[in-house]
Amino acid sequence: MSQKEYLWNPAPVYSLPVRGSDARLPVKRIFCVGRNYHAHAIEMDRPVDKATMRPFYFLKDPSTLVESGASVPYPTGTTNYHYEMELVVAIGIPGFRVPADEAHTLIYGYAAGLDMTRRDLQLVAREQGRPWDLGKNFEKSAVCSEIVPADALGVLDAGAIQLEVNGQIKQSSDLQLLIWNIREIIADLSQFYHLEPGDLIYTGTPEGVGAVKSGDRISGHIDRVGEVALTIGAAE
Template structure:
């Protein structure tokens, strides 16, 4: 096969404790998957899950022990942080039952779903897609992926985000409305999932704006930290 133009590099995320990288196929995100965040965004409790996507090359990989730099995006005055547990799939499938869903998870990571909230809000009012609010360049900072063989699966554990040393978001993964297995089950009804897919599983309450110069420090118990500076 001969390409008409040179193909773009494969989007990839480092694997923790290894020189290997995890190739990214697609990025799926779950909306309003913690009760308190659902309420702060105008929702209620255990609503049916819904999903949106980011381009694979929206990832901003941040190796452990370093601070990633995320350029403040254009066309927004309201850039928000959303700290999330990310599940990385090692195999795909369709109509995957929750009872078998965790067999498809290769590993986990700490991620940020960065959001141009003003653009997302305007799109909601007009009944338009959220793409410009959610799927922009560098909108998915992510720490190295930890293989599930080393960490096990996550049914609980603290999840936190500090901005300039002050805690903004703090909760526990056990408070996910739809747990990881249930999320995979629902998502696989809509899409044929593939190895290399990343699933951002939702954010706790406390989302708020950041500005150039701010330092974001996120952490999930058992997965370490993700540090990102807005530039």
């Protein structure tokens, strides 16, 4: 069979380092959970009632992925560029319509992540009932640390999550305050998608989100998972 020819080079495989391994984890899709801590939902003027609501999601393209420690330019089109510190779950085996009590079996590992957001554009879209893509799914907006295999950690039902900007604490919470926990998120998402190895799930951010500017340094920490860091460069 002859080799396929393309008009231009296909997109590269986006991947992340794995702690304790020379192999890298190839990223397939990036799912993000919206408003998954009560205090953040209130902060965004959109309270959540778990009894009557279910999780909602938005996606970031794998090309938005940035490894921890990078410096990224202040993005175009915004004057209100926000950080959101999140636990990231990496899927390791396929799953579809998975019950919550089995959902943890799909997990390959965890990471610390930043869901960088053009907040002004997101809020305009929200108020107009439009998709959030311009506010969320833009270049260099999904920052992620190395992946820590889950067999060393089990299921993370609790653990401190914190973010600092220039050494000042801005976000400080605990994974036990997730409205929908890891098992529930995976189970619910698998009702709508065939989850695949390499899918990442950003599980939501605590309260304390805020704006950064050129020159700022962001550093985040999740107990037993690790650190994530990002420097904000000059605008392009």
